[in-house]
Amino acid sequence: MNTFEELESNVRYYCRRWPAVFAQAHGATILDEDGVAYLDFFAGAGALSYGHNNPALVEVAIEHLRAGKLMHSLDTFTVEKRNFLAAVQRYVLEPRQLDMVVQTVGPTGATAVEAALQLAQRITGARAVVGFEGSYHGMTYRTASISASMAGRKTSAHLKDFVALPYVANVTDDDLDVLARTLRTDVDGQRIGAVIVEPTQGEGGARPFDPAYLRAIREQCTELGILVIADEVQAGVGRTGPFFSFEGSSLDPDIICLSKSISGLGVPMAINLVRRSLDTWSPGEFSGTFRGNNLAFATSATMLETYWSDAELEKSTEQKGLTVRNSLQHMASEYGRGAFTVRGNGLLCGLDVADTELAAKIAEDAFRRRLIVETCGAGDTTVKLLTPLVISDDELNEGLDRLHDAVAYATSH
Numbered sequence: 001m002n003t004f005e006e007l008e009s010n011v012r013y014y015c016r017r018w019p020a021v022f023a024q025a026h027g028a029t030i031l032d033e034d035g036v037a038y039l040d041f042f043a044g045a046g047a048l049s050y051g052h053n054n055p056a057l058v059e060v061a062i063e064h065l066r067a068g069k070l071m072h073s074l075d076t077f078t079v080e081k082r083n084f085l086a087a088v089q090r091y092v093l094e095p096r097q098l099d100m101v102v103q104t105v106g107p108t109g110a111t112a113v114e115a116a117l118q119l120a121q122r123i124t125g126a127r128a129v130v131g132f133e134g135s136y137h138g139m140t141y142r143t144a145s146i147s148a149s150m151a152g153r154k155t156s157a158h159l160k161d162f163v164a165l166p167y168v169a170n171v172t173d174d175d176l177d178v179l180a181r182t183l184r185t186d187v188d189g190q191r192i193g194a195v196i197v198e199p200t201q202g203e204g205g206a207r208p209f210d211p212a213y214l215r216a217i218r219e220q221c222t223e224l225g226i227l228v229i230a231d232e233v234q235a236g237v238g239r240t241g242p243f244f245s246f247e248g249s250s251l252d253p254d255i256i257c258l259s260k261s262i263s264g265l266g267v268p269m270a271i272n273l274v275r276r277s278l279d280t281w282s283p284g285e286f287s288g289t290f291r292g293n294n295l296a297f298a299t300s301a302t303m304l305e306t307y308w309s310d311a312e313l314e315k316s317t318e319q320k321g322l323t324v325r326n327s328l329q330h331m332a333s334e335y336g337r338g339a340f341t342v343r344g345n346g347l348l349c350g351l352d353v354a355d356t357e358l359a360a361k362i363a364e365d366a367f368r369r370r371l372i373v374e375t376c377g378a379g380d381t382t383v384k385l386l387t388p389l390v391i392s393d394d395e396l397n398e399g400l401d402r403l404h405d406a407v408a409y410a411t412s413h
């Protein structure tokens with residue numbers, strides 16, 4: 001461990017929660033250098049929805065490298081990009097009747113959000129942004145400015161052309177009034193150009209918005225010529241069951257930001273899906289060296305074909321999500337004394353324990369029991385479960401048993 005302490009910046013974070021040196025991983029299991037196996041209920045903050053080293057995708061990656069295919073290509077045409085674009089069209093856009101184009105951006109979620117905000121400003125001529133309390137959009141200056149501050153991850157970034165509305169679980173007339181007023185009011189002397197929303201908040205504590213509220217956002221924004229950006233970086237690519245977490249809500253976003261699990265293998269990649277009629281970029285206006293990650297294109301195309309050519313994965317995610325929430329509900333009634341709440345949908349779930357220290361204690365004890373879970377939410381009071389979508393029932397039940405023991409221990413010590 002000394003190497004890390006001596007040579008790595010103090011900003012390191014997750015390693016403080018999970019003080020092991022990891023060496024190998026497969027599926028929902030991650031092993032440290034001594035061969036100790038942990039169940040991974042964090043899945044790379046949602047970047048490993050298809051498991052560590054998914055065998056089908058590993059084969060694609062090995063073949064890609066062996067055959068001497070391109071790794072880096074900026075945004076030139078490549079065979080892999082053509083296959084990827086066709087797979088997005090066939091398995092994602094067409095079935096949902098979305099007339100959108102793919103914009104490749106630098107490989108992080110934050111870059112996708114940056115690009116979305118810049119396009120919205122370009123189209124509307126309005127710079128201010130409306131977002132939501134509890135949201136998280138990244139760590140660049142702009143994306144951090146439109147994110148909620150979380151304990152342990154505070155940033156000094158605070159651009160002023162942003163206003164955060166409250167998270168809405170069950171919409172009321174008051175919420176609609178506040179939304180309508182906010183969208184019509186300048187912020188820091190700037191008109192509102194975009195609303196950005198995580199339809200199910202990830203870092204904010206596994207919190208789905210009321211679909212009726214998402215529909216209201218769409219209606220109001222259409223009326224005012226404001227763009228709707230769905231940040232699906234964490235909740236998308238099947239995490240909540242359907243491919244997009246907004247499905248069924250009528251949010252009908254103008255721009256959809258995707259990253260994390262879009263490559264399937266954890267290879268960094270981010271894209272925006274942009275409504276075709278709004279794709280008004282001029283060539284090169286938004287650029288970046290690491291667009292066109294051909295390895296990620298190749299694994300992503302296979303992931304889309306393998307998991308999104310039918311409804312099996314979506315059904316299994318919903319089923320496993322029910323198992324998780326039933327189990328969390330059980331823990332809440334047994335140990336929560338009325339203070340715990342269960343949240344989320346699909347396999348983006350959380351147990352909010354209304355107490356920062358208790359949540360940290362549960363996560364710490366879970367690690368002692370070889371289970372990796374993270375805390376999140378404003379105040380870090382939610383124990384969040386992001387299992388790989390491909391986790392087996394046995395592993396899922398085993399992990400939930402370990403979490404149950406951790407909750408029992410932490411609430412009684």
Ligand SMILES: Cc1ncc(COP(=O)(O)O)c(C=O)c1O
Pocket residue numbers: 045107108109110111113136137138139198202203231232233234235259260
């Ligand atoms: C919803 C959401 N948007 C954006 C980001 C930023 O992605 P990245 O860390 O790849 O910049 C995250 C990261 O957790 C996220 O959860």
